[in-house]
Amino acid sequence: MIALGIEGTAWNLSIALVDEKDVLFQINKPYLPKTGGIHPREAAQHHAEEIPKILSEIFKRFDKIDLVAFSQGPGMGPCLRVVATAARLLALKLKVPLVGVNHCLAHLEIGRWKTKAKNPVTLYVSGGNSQVIARRGERYRVFGETLDIGIGNALDKLARHMNLPHPGGPKIEELAKKGKKFYNLPYVVKGMDLSFSGLVTAAQKLYDSGVSAEDVSYSFQEVAFAMLTEVTERALAYLSLDEVLLVGGVGANERLQEMLKLMCEDRKAKFFAPPKEFMGDNGAMIAYTGLLMFKSGYKTEIENSAVKPDFRIEEVLITWD
Ligand code: AMP
Ligand code: MG
Numbered sequence: 315m316i317a318l319g320i321e322g323t324a325w326n327l328s329i330a331l332v333d334e335k336d337v338l339f340q341i342n343k344p345y346l347p348k349t350g351g352i353h354p355r356e357a358a359q360h361h362a363e364e365i366p367k368i369l370s371e372i373f374k375r376f377d378k379i380d381l382v383a384f385s386q387g388p389g390m391g392p393c394l395r396v397v398a399t400a401a402r403l404l405a406l407k408l409k410v411p412l413v414g415v416n417h418c419l420a421h422l423e424i425g426r427w428k429t430k431a432k433n434p435v436t437l438y439v440s441g442g443n444s445q446v447i448a449r450r451g452e453r454y455r456v457f458g459e460t461l462d463i464g465i466g467n468a469l470d471k472l473a474r475h476m477n478l479p480h481p482g483g484p485k486i487e488e489l490a491k492k493g494k495k496f497y498n499l500p501y502v503v504k505g506m507d508l509s510f511s512g513l514v515t516a517a518q519k520l521y522d523s524g525v526s527a528e529d530v531s532y533s534f535q536e537v538a539f540a541m542l543t544e545v546t547e548r549a550l551a552y553l554s555l556d557e558v559l560l561v562g563g564v565g566a567n568e569r570l571q572e573m574l575k576l577m578c579e580d581r582k583a584k585f586f587a588p589p590k591e592f593m594g595d596n597g598a599m600i601a602y603t604g605l606l607m608f609k610s611g612y613k614t615e616i617e618n619s620a621v622k623p624d625f626r627i628e629e630v631l632i633t634w635d
Contacts, residue, residue: 317381317608318372318404319601320365322397323389323417324441325352325481327361329368330597331376332605337598339375340591341368347480351470352441358392365400379408383604386414386614387625388442394621402619413604414614417595418443418627419454423606424599425561429586433557435549437542437574440562440595441466441481444508444542446549447627454627457552458506458545465538466564468510472534475518476527486531487567493532497525503541506548513538539570547577560587563594610634 316338321328330340345360347353384401387394398414405412422436435457436447444460463471466483473482499516502509517534521527546558558578560571571587578585592598610633 315380315605316376316378317383317601317605318379319383319415319597319599319604320397320401321385321417321595321597321600322361322393323385323387323595324393325357326595327364328595328597329365329372330601331372331379332598332601334605339372340596340598341371342596343368351474351480352390354390354392357390358396361393361396365396369404379410381411381413381604381608382408383413383415383600385417385420385600386619387622388417389623391621391623394623398619398621402616411608411613412616412619413608413612414619415600415603415607416625416627416630418445418447419630420599420603421561422447422454422559423603424592424596425559425586425588427602428588428592429559431557431559431586433555434559434586435546435553435555435557436559436561437546438562439465439542439560439564439570441470443562446506446545448549448553448555449632452632454630454632456626456628457549458508461504461507461509462511465510465542466562468514468538469564471514472517472530476521476530483564483567486535487569489528489531490535490569492528495529496536497529497533499533499537501537501541503544506545508541508545510538535569539573542570543573543577546574547581550581550583556583558583558585560585561593565593566590606634
């Protein structure tokens with residue numbers, strides 16, 4: 315079976331085809347704001363313009379599609395609506411089933427697929443989300459999460475304050491490598507939950523006081539990633555699990571990977587991270603998860619295909635292994 319997946323919850327419009335064995339094709343068309351952060355309506359407009367172009371590229375190469383999957387949420391309303399409209403239309407036109415996919419679940423499932431992790435504690439770190447997730451019976455449960463902004467958004471905000479273009483995460487990573495002096499910043503872990511907005515404000519003030527962008531980036535990363543590693547470690551211990559899976563765009567960060575690896579070594583746990591192309595938002599994860607869901611009984615009728623900007627992973631009943 316060949317599934318087509320459309321991802322477009324935020325900045326990256328990505329359409330892919332997968333079958334049971336592999337990713338057959340993927341095109342990414344990122345929306346890159348000229349100034350500032352992501353503007354939801356501008357991003358939606360970008361997706362609306364690019365979807366027909368990508369689809370015509372796909373139909374030149376593939377004539378058999380058995381399923382259309384789309385990211386139903388969580389994400390930015392205007393972006394989600396564009397993607398859902400395209401997906402509905404395509405499923406009706408091709409007369410194939412439609413499957414609405416939870417975006418967080420898709421990150422997690424492609425991570426498991428590409429790394430062969432079985433039952434991990436997953437750290438999902440992206441622009442809008444930061445969650446520690448593990449499966450308990452027929453649901454994925456969120457054991458800890460950010461109480462305000464996602465770590466990716468925090469990195470992007472700090473970068474913007476230091477006059478760096480969007481997305482800021484990779485730029486902060488480069489600067490941090492050259493940092494020499496560590497400055498203490500607020501470390502905010504509340505039980506199993508995290509908060510990043512105070513940390514961003516403090517780091518911005520540090521930069522305004524004349525500290526170099528390199529030292530600010532270094533100090534920010536050390537504190538923020540230690541917070542994420544602490545909560546992941548506690549979830550491992552509470553749940554007596556021995557695998558950690560890192561997914562989401564921020565997962566590409568080498569320092570975050572290093573911290574998690576060291577923690578896993580100490581606990582004799584295995585650390586997994588998928589290849590970079592499947593870390594950030596991508597169409598393959600939606601196509602793959604749509605296929606997985608369809609094969610275990612899921613199908614989204616048109617009348618149930620409305621977008622869900624606040625869709626939580628716990629809402630999905632897990633009917634597969
Ligand atoms: P996603 O929403 O999963 O596509 O992830 C996008 C987020 O990942 C943005 O906030 C980026 O700044 C962030 N990001 C991408 N690469 C890196 C990196 N190497 N280090 C830190 N953050 C990153
Ligand atoms: Mg994401």
